[in-house]
Amino acid sequence: MEEPSFKDLLQLVAMNSGPLESAVELDRSSSLESAKFAAGADVLVKEGYGTFVEAFGQEVMPHVRLNAPVTKISYGASGVSVETATKERFKGRKVLVTVSTGVLASGKIAFEPALPADKREAIAGLPMGLLNKVILEFSTADVFPEDDGAALDNTWVLYGGDLGSREDDMAFVFRPMDTNTAIGFFGGDRAWELEKQPGRGKDAMTKLAVTAMSAMCKCDAGKALVKSRTTAWGSESWTHGAYSAALPGKSAMRGVLAKPVAHQVYFAGEACYNATYNGSFAAAYNSAIQASYTLLRCLKREDGGAPCK
Numbered sequence: 558m559e560e561p562s563f564k565d566l567l568q569l570v571a572m573n574s575g576p577l578e579s580a581v582e583l584d585r586s587s588s589l590e591s592a593k594f595a596a597g598a599d600v601l602v603k604e605g606y607g608t609f610v611e612a613f614g615q616e617v618m619p620h621v622r623l624n625a626p627v628t629k630i631s632y633g634a635s636g637v638s639v640e641t642a643t644k645e646r647f648k649g650r651k652v653l654v655t656v657s658t659g660v661l662a663s664g665k666i667a668f669e670p671a672l673p674a675d676k677r678e679a680i681a682g683l684p685m686g687l688l689n690k691v692i693l694e695f696s697t698a699d700v701f702p703e704d705d706g707a708a709l710d711n712t713w714v715l716y717g718g719d720l721g722s723r724e725d726d727m728a729f730v731f732r733p734m735d736t737n738t739a740i741g742f743f744g745g746d747r748a749w750e751l752e753k754q755p756g757r758g759k760d761a762m763t764k765l766a767v768t769a770m771s772a773m774c775k776c777d778a779g780k781a782l783v784k785s786r787t788t789a790w791g792s793e794s795w796t797h798g799a800y801s802a803a804l805p806g807k808s809a810m811r812g813v814l815a816k817p818v819a820h821q822v823y824f825a826g827e828a829c830y831n832a833t834y835n836g837s838f839a840a841a842y843n844s845a846i847q848a849s850y851t852l853l854r855c856l857k858r859e860d861g862g863a864p865c866k
């Protein structure tokens with residue numbers, strides 16, 4: 558087969574720097590953020606990320622209420638009041654909001670008074686992108702492609718398929734943690750299209766990924782497929798997407814989103830951190846540490862009779 562020219566591969570390269578990285582199309586993605594982003598190899602947790610979060614937060618788990626969506630946050634002279642869907646009310650001096658910009662933009666949480674205009678602009682400037690995974694388990698390692706005889710385990714591999722079409726463009730990570738598993742990725746508009754298909758796109762995503770695997774291994778990967786699982790972060794009501802992606806010119810909005818309102822409503826989460834780690838666990842973690850310290854400092858000052866800065 559004739560080697561494709563760089564021009565033939567441009568669409569795939571664009572796909573990799575846009576939808577498969579920042580989870581949105583390039584024309585809706587801040588180039589400043591792409592330039593600053595610290596890309597690197599992913600560390601996978603065999604038991605699943607939730608297990609890690611639970612273990613990490615073991616100490617606070619007894620105080621965590623699951624399945625209790627907050628519907629209203631009121632703040633003012635009498636303090637902060639947080640109301641849940643079951644009409645439970647929690648009162649305090651401060652609140653730290655860590656929901657995604659997708660949830661904030663959805664209006665599922667009513668703020669009273671409404672959040673200031675700059676905060677609303679920040680939420681609008683940092684919409685959620687979409688990156689979905691299809692995880693394929695195979696009965697044999699024979700289906701995994703090699704590059705000049707070398708295994709591609711844990712390498713980010715782009716698949717272009719029909720180079721004239723973007724419909725089958727995707728990325729893969731093969732044999733993570735030494736398993737006969739392939740993780741396929743769909744990003745941006747293509748991910749939204751697929752997720753809208755029946756079963757939140759499970760069959761469509763699986764079919765595309767198996768076809769790609771078959772083309773790469775020059776074998777019938779479908780025959781060795783044991784099972785597949787797919788994510789559907791776009792229709793996940795707790796996130797409304799995968800992670801935030803700054804619109805062109807809106808990277809600085811991350812700092813605006815992170816600013817507390819009236820020294821009462823604090824914000825943290827991946828969207829609140831700078832572009833180095835945007836859309837990542839590291840961003841969520843760092844912003845939470847920052848916001849928590851700011852909040853605690855403010856409480857301390859108030860306790861000492863001083864205003865918060």
Ligand SMILES: Cc1cc2nc3c(=O)[nH]c(=O)nc-3n(C[C@H](O)[C@H](O)[C@H](O)COP(=O)(O)OP(=O)(O)OC[C@H]3O[C@@H](n4cnc5c(N)ncnc54)[C@H](O)[C@@H]3O)c2cc1C
Nearest residue numbers: 599626627655656660688795799826827836837838839841
């Ligand atoms: C396909 C995919 C691949 C990814 N790959 C990587 C990767 O390789 N490396 C990496 O570091 N990151 C990766 N990420 C991103 C990472 O998962 C996120 O950046 C991180 O989870 C964001 O954490 P967060 O705490 O800001 O938000 P979330 O994890 O969204 O936490 C917000 C919490 O708020 C809760 N919530 C929502 N609404 C309400 C409400 N009304 N009331 C109360 N609680 C509510 C949610 O249930 C959730 O628990 C990936 C994400 C996706 C989707």
